[in-house]
Amino acid sequence: MKRKGQRGAVAVEFAFILPLLLAIVFAVFQFSWYISNYLMLTDAAAVGAHVLASERGYTKPYTDTQTAIFGVTKPLSGKPTIVASVGGVTCSSDSACQAALGTMTAGPATGAVANVSLTYAFSPILNTGLWDLTSMMPTQIKASMAEAIQ
Template identity: 40%
Template sequence: MKRLKGRARMATRLRRQRGVAAVEFALVAPMLLLIAIGVAQFGWLLGNYVMVANAASAGARYFASQRGTSTPYSTTQSQVSTSAALLNTSNLSIATAVNGVACSSDSSCATSLTSAGGTPAIGTATVTVTYTFAPLFKGSLSGLYAMMPTALNASAVERVQ
């Protein structure tokens, strides 16, 4: 008899708790979704920054070796664009400098690189890449969009060779 009462009590308890897991899931699911979207968004941001930094590094390495050429600026621009092929290149801005002085044309860069050289070369070539960041998830999802930067910047400096 006692066994029957225990089973009946257990059945009553189970009937009262029916649907509790669904309610708990409904309460926790939005928070879990927000965390998952945040992790994905941050991963997208980090991946884009790594690509921007790699493009700046490759561009600086290439730009520093362009002493004596006639088109150092345009070839460096195309080298950076090639290195950042997975990014939207229309959102990419590239700036070059030799010894801290900006150069924005082939002639000015060629002159600056030639004068920076010597034996051994003593100048530095800098490439700065700025990328307008496009988030993976747009919208005002609990301020997640507002926490993301609008631009990613990376600079790399190499010795002129």
């Protein structure tokens, strides 16, 4: 049996708990979005490193690497910044990558590695001022992969 003074107590308790529950739900949602973006960027770096490492003797190794990376990161809201290097030498054009990779008959030094590093400006999916949850999220995601040149 309820007393007259307890009417509405459940509604008051719910009003106290609701902001905390919403904060937890939004935090889980934001973190899931971040992990999804991170996994996509990591996969793109792996694909880019594989393509770059297998482009020895081709005419457009940097362009092919960019195309492969942008194909994987298509669902992202922006394009990542790409830094590619072959054997420790940064290459940002087809001619530079082609020279570093070598030809089919004269390859790079034994054990040379193709590296691809990506940087992406992360934007939270819930970009609201709700308890300033967006300030807890990172603003950039970085991924890097390396593969031996074939």
